[in-house]
Amino acid sequence: MQDSLEIERASSLGVRLAGSGLVVAAATGAAGWYLTLLLGRLDGAASHAYDLAFFQQLVWNLVNGNGLISSFESGNFLGLHFSPLLILAAGIETVSPDVRVLTVLHVIGLAALGPTAFLFVSQILRPARAARMVAAVLTAPIPFWALTQRAAVADFHTEAIGIPLAMLAGWAGLSGRLRWMWLLAVAALLAKEDQAWSVAVVALVVGLRAGAGAPRIRRHAGSLAGGSLVYGILVVSLVMPAIRGATGGTTPFGEYYGWLPESVRVGGPVAAAAAIVRTMVRPEGLAVAGGAILSGAGLGLLRPRWLLVLVPPLVLNLLSVHEPQPALGLHYGLSLIVPTVVATALGARRLLAIANGRWSRPGASRWTWVLAVPALVVAVVQSPFPPALTAGGPFTRPAAREQLASAAAVIPPAAPIAADDGLAALLANRRHLTLLHMPIPSGAYVIADRLPSIPGYVDRQQREASLEVVARERPLLYDDGRFRVWGPHDG
Numbered sequence: 001m002q003d004s005l006e007i008e009r010a011s012s013l014g015v016r017l018a019g020s021g022l023v024v025a026a027a028t029g030a031a032g033w034y035l036t037l038l039l040g041r042l043d044g045a046a047s048h049a050y051d052l053a054f055f056q057q058l059v060w061n062l063v064n065g066n067g068l069i070s071s072f073e074s075g076n077f078l079g080l081h082f083s084p085l086l087i088l089a090a091g092i093e094t095v096s097p098d099v100r101v102l103t104v105l106h107v108i109g110l111a112a113l114g115p116t117a118f119l120f121v122s123q124i125l126r127p128a129r130a131a132r133m134v135a136a137v138l139t140a141p142i143p144f145w146a147l148t149q150r151a152a153v154a155d156f157h158t159e160a161i162g163i164p165l166a167m168l169a170g171w172a173g174l175s176g177r178l179r180w181m182w183l184l185a186v187a188a189l190l191a192k193e194d195q196a197w198s199v200a201v202v203a204l205v206v207g208l209r210a211g212a213g214a215p216r217i218r219r220h221a222g223s224l225a226g227g228s229l230v231y232g233i234l235v236v237s238l239v240m241p242a243i244r245g246a247t248g249g250t251t252p253f254g255e256y257y258g259w260l261p262e263s264v265r266v267g268g269p270v271a272a273a274a275a276i277v278r279t280m281v282r283p284e285g286l287a288v289a290g291g292a293i294l295s296g297a298g299l300g301l302l303r304p305r306w307l308l309v310l311v312p313p314l315v316l317n318l319l320s321v322h323e324p325q326p327a328l329g330l331h332y333g334l335s336l337i338v339p340t341v342v343a344t345a346l347g348a349r350r351l352l353a354i355a356n357g358r359w360s361r362p363g364a365s366r367w368t369w370v371l372a373v374p375a376l377v378v379a380v381v382q383s384p385f386p387p388a389l390t391a392g393g394p395f396t397r398p399a400a401r402e403q404l405a406s407a408a409a410v411i412p413p414a415a416p417i418a419a420d421d422g423l424a425a426l427l428a429n430r431r432h433l434t435l436l437h438m439p440i441p442s443g444a445y446v447i448a449d450r451l452p453s454i455p456g457y458v459d460r461q462q463r464e465a466s467l468e469v470v471a472r473e474r475p476l477l478y479d480d481g482r483f484r485v486w487g488p489h490d491g
Contacts, residue, residue, distance in 0.1 A: 019136030023118045030143030031111035034152045037385070037395045038103050044397030045404060045422045046453035049435055052155035053424035055086070056099040060429045062090040063097060071432050079244035082193040082235050083158040099425050102156040109160035110152055114142045116164040116171070117341050120202075123174035124209060124345040128352045130368075137368045138296065138344060141375035145295050146288065146382035147333040153384050154330040155425075162191025163337050166198040169224075173206035178220050181206070185224055189231055193240070194313075196232025198338040200225045201309050205342055276319065279326060285318050288328040291382050292336050295375040296344030303346045309339040329384075394453055400482065401426060407447060407483035415488075416444040420463075422453035423483075437462040442489040446470045450482055 207221030
């Protein structure tokens with residue numbers, strides 16, 4: 001009998017270790033893949049100025065005592081997005097002022113989605129004997145989810161760090177570590193204002209799973225859920241407008257937090273209702289949301305009431321006038337991660353209850369991997385990478401970092417620069433930086449790429465027209481066949 005118990009314990013330990021190893025291996029593989037792609041795109045001078053160069057200039061200005069400002073937008077950045085967590089990147093760049101720091105932080109955050117979700121889901125599924133095994137199979141693919149891949153394309157966003165922190169807060173709360181729950185939740189809230197919903201959902205799960213037998217945990221969870229929602233409302237409605245007003249921000253806030261076009265808002269209730277219906281059934285956004293649910297093996301459908309926690313972030317994305325938000329492109333789909341993980345975990349609890357212990361029988365673990373198949377299928381079907389991985393695409397360009405550094409060496413370190421979009425991230429460590437399709441200051445140095453990477457938001461005709469004027473009116477200081485540098489008008 002003793003031998004049988006020891007064998008059972010050893011087997012259980014082996015399953016737990018295998019599950020943890022699977023999650024860590026998947027996270028490590030995803031991190032390596034994303035780093036290779038993103039650093040390759042950066043070295044190939046093909047990263048988007050929005051958002052990598054934008055954030056790098058913010059961090060550089062913060063490190064150099066200029067505050068969170070950028071020449072891409074006017075006013076303090078916190079009036080556009082409330083992300084004090086950028087101070088983390090600034091702390092690192094105090095030692096190493098390199099744009100690759102942001103890429104590494106972004107990738108670490110995306111890779112950490114798997115391990116942090118594993119800890120959170122394991123706690124939700126306890127005390128089921130198969131909790132860790134099922135949690136591992138469900139969460140190991142998260143770093144490869146289609147939502148995660150889309151976010152990786154966006155280069156850097158603070159919510160990639162905030163979401164793992166929110167799930168860690170959930171794990172801490174469910175395991176009774178209340179101080180850690182609050183600390184991690186506050187850190188997640190400081191990542192970006194929209195993390196208020198993720199933290200509230202996590203706190204709601206902690207409170208409900210704690211049960212009547214843990215009143216202290218329930219009180220803390222309730223306070224955290226309510227407090228995070230109040231925080232989000234106050235930050236968006238009062239704090240950020242006050243910052244914009246105090247610092248002279250002129251970026252139209254409605255482009256980021258506006259719902260429905262102005263023509264519809266003044267068109268009466270009938271026009272507004274029709275517009276809402278049209279936007280709510282946009283096929284691409286709904287397909288991505290459906291793919292997220294399917295990535296959790298569709299287990300959220302076993303607890304349909306918990307799928308309702310996906311509704312607020314999904315609706316706000318679908319109704320946004322800021323492309324590509326309604327299609328849940330780039331990082332915008334990250335807002336669905338925590339609600340999807342919660343609905344999936346609670347659906348898995350229902351599945352384990354239906355199985356009534358059969359999941360823990362010998363041989364059952366061989367079939368658990370099936371739960372990961374839908375996530376992998378969706379990851380392939382909805383992946384944003386394959387078109388970009390073709391020859392000549394942004395992720396396969398030859399390295400140009402050193403060549404660009406040689407070209408930029410003729411420009412004084414503090415001088416303003418106007419550059420091609422793909423070059424901006426590598427040149428963002430300066431106070432004044434603009435793009436060639438924007439008005440070029442007369443005192444700025446101009447640097448252009450003969451093999452430019454031009455994203456969809458860049459007006460190609462405007463860029464070409466600007467370069468014609470520059471070549472005609474400014475002195476050419478450098479030309480190596482790839483990069484050209486012109487001096488200022490007065491220069």
